[in-house]
Amino acid sequence: MNKFLNNFDKIKFFFNGKECSIFIGFDLFKIKNFFEKFKEKDQVVIITNQRLYDLYYQEIRKSILTITNRVDKIIVSDGEKNKSLKTVIYVLNFLKKRRYSKNIVLVALGGGLIGDLTGFISSIYLRGTYFVQIPTSLLAQIDSSIGGKNAINYKDAKNMVGSFYHPNLILINLSFLNTVSDRQFQSGMTEAIKYGIAMDYSFFCWLENNYKKILFREKETIKYLVYYCCKIKSEIISQDPEENQNKRVLLNLGHTFAHAIESKLNFSDVLYHGETVSIGIVTSLKVANLINKFSKKNTNRIISLLKKFSLPLFLSKEMSYEDYLFFIQYDKKRIRRNQIDLVLPVEIGKSSLYRNVDRNIVIRAINSKIKNF
Ligand SMILES: NC(=O)c1ccc[n+]([C@@H]2O[C@H](COP(=O)([O-])OP(=O)(O)OC[C@H]3O[C@@H](n4cnc5c(N)ncnc54)[C@H](O)[C@@H]3O)[C@@H](O)[C@H]2O)c1
Ligand SMILES: [Zn+2]
Known part of the structure; x- marks a missing residue:
């Protein structure tokens, strides 16, 4: 050995x-x-x-x-x-x-x-x-x-x-x-990209620079990828174990929409978890653009990285905003029954929890298509 x-x-x-x-x-x-x-x-x-x-x-x-x-x-x-x-x-x-x-x-x-x-x-x-x-x-x-x-x-x-x-x-x-199949592997990559967008700009850049080696599953690269993600997650959760301090919550980026999609699809595995999170991240980018002017340039950069891993950006079959809003009512982050709370990127490597997001903005984001970014 x-x-x-x-x-x-x-x-x-x-x-x-x-x-x-x-x-x-x-x-x-x-x-x-x-x-x-x-x-x-x-x-x-x-x-x-x-x-x-x-x-x-x-x-x-x-x-x-x-x-x-x-x-x-x-x-x-x-x-x-x-x-x-x-x-x-x-x-x-x-x-x-x-x-x-x-x-x-x-x-x-x-x-x-x-x-x-x-x-x-x-x-x-x-x-x-x-x-x-x-x-x-x-x-x-x-x-x-x-x-x-x-x-x-x-x-x-x-x-x-x-x-x-x-x-x-x-x-x-x-x-x-x-x-692990290629599709499953790529689905898992969404959570790594999520760490980069939500809290670690230099890791996001590392993913951009190393995507070929990752896809090739080059051993040193995979070891670094897994080690680094474990390091990020263990640090966050030891600082904020039960999501009380607005730190751990940032790891839910994209998940509010993702969980709504999984519920609507009846947990049928038509899409894997990482794939629904990818769609959820893209929808969050649009909300962020409408709320905090998250830039088109950064949006395109994120979309381009998701594409490198063949991750879906939209649902192939439309899901109505009514369905999204119905399932978002189960979201665990909410502190009031009817409000929508979302983790949104502020820039690449920085995100924030937005409470009580305007429902009409969420509907616009759900209904938007990539060309409207
Ligand atoms: N607890 C958390 O913090 C947390 C975070 C993210 C996701 N999740 C949950 O994790 C689940 C998704 O996890 P997942 O993507 O690992 O899905 P999964 O556990 O359903 O595994 C996906 C498929 O890959 C197969 N598989 C797993 N390892 C394999 C291997 N080494 N070789 C061949 N096949 C293998 C499984 O049998 C399964 O068919 C969801 O339920 C999601 O909600 C939990
Ligand atoms: Zn997840």
């Missing part, structure tokens, strides 16, 4: 006083055994889906078996529709049947869906278990596995039921990205 591969990065931080370490590297589970803490635990339960079970379960199980032989698994169905109460109940029944104690480790092996689901169950099963994230998609490795936001969709409301519960440990094996 060469020096580069035999190397991992570590980020340590605190979330509301709870310590968490992130380890990042290629072939992570071949370099070191990260499961020593599991020795003290009653049981390890890995939650995953069939695809990821087939791809990676044995590799992880083998590594855990050197520490403890008490390893179990739960396979849940793939697809955003299954980030649901029904799946939570299925898993709770499984844990109850086996009479597992509170002293267990729940391991999320999967993308953002498995991570959100497992985190939520970890937070409620016997009022909280040890929780480990092994994110497998790009989106989960750079965003959703960090920060302790766990939620499931409830009926037509995205992420309505959830908790803040941070993982104790996050293990990012970059080699897992080898099996």
Whole structure:
């Protein structure tokens, strides 16, 4: 194994006083055994889906078996529709049947869906278990596995039921990205672009300058990309763990519109989360242009970067503004029932939360087309 591969990065931080370490590297589970803490635990339960079970379960199980032989698994169905109460109940029944104690480790092996689901169950099963994230998609490795936001969709409301519960440990094996499809990978890139627009101009420029290497999945570039995003997110969430200080909230850029689209599409995976966020960002650019004169030049720069990753800018089938406004009513950022609160860019690398945005401006932005920018 060469020096580069035999190397991992570590980020340590605190979330509301709870310590968490992130380890990042290629072939992570071949370099070191990260499961020593599991020795003290009653049981390890890995939650995953069939695809990821087939791809990676044995590799992880083998590594855990050197520490403890008490390893179990739960396979849940793939697809955003299954980030649901029904799946939570299925898993709770499984844990109850086996009479597992509170002293267990729940391991999320999967993308953002498995991570959100497992985190939520970890937070409620016997009022909280040890929780480990092994994110497998790009989106989960750079965003959703960090920060302790766990939620499931409830009926037509995205992420309505959830908790803040941070993982104790996050293990990012970059080699897992080898099996992620191009479309999924590009969808994950939206969250990286989001960090750049919302809070980090130089990172935005780095993305512009390195998009070819990223698309080619050049190893050093991917390692830097994931490491840097984890660094940004862990710093923000340790400063503002539960979104009370107008810092973490900025990471919701584009998400108000994105969640409305996902609800309208019935969580059907016609569009992936990163793709709806891309459309949401483009709509936010238009609102920002109308509210704070966000420049056309910067708008074009952002759109051009989204295009480099083949991300959609608009819905191929129109969604009426009435539908948007209906689902925006579920948005968690609101502090009043009927108001619209949006995170909008002020310039590239700087954004702000705007409360009670004028409804007519939002409608104009929804109805606008790219040529009107
Ligand atoms: N908690 C948070 O802070 C946060 C942040 C962003 C997004 N999210 C949530 O994350 C979810 C989206 O996450 P996602 O994009 O990872 O989607 P996902 O978890 O649905 O995964 C997408 C698809 O890729 C497959 N997959 C994952 N890793 C793979 C691998 N290594 N090889 C092959 N296939 C693989 C999955 O099986 C699935 O079919 C949404 O539910 C979103 O709401 C949460
Ligand atoms: Zn997101």
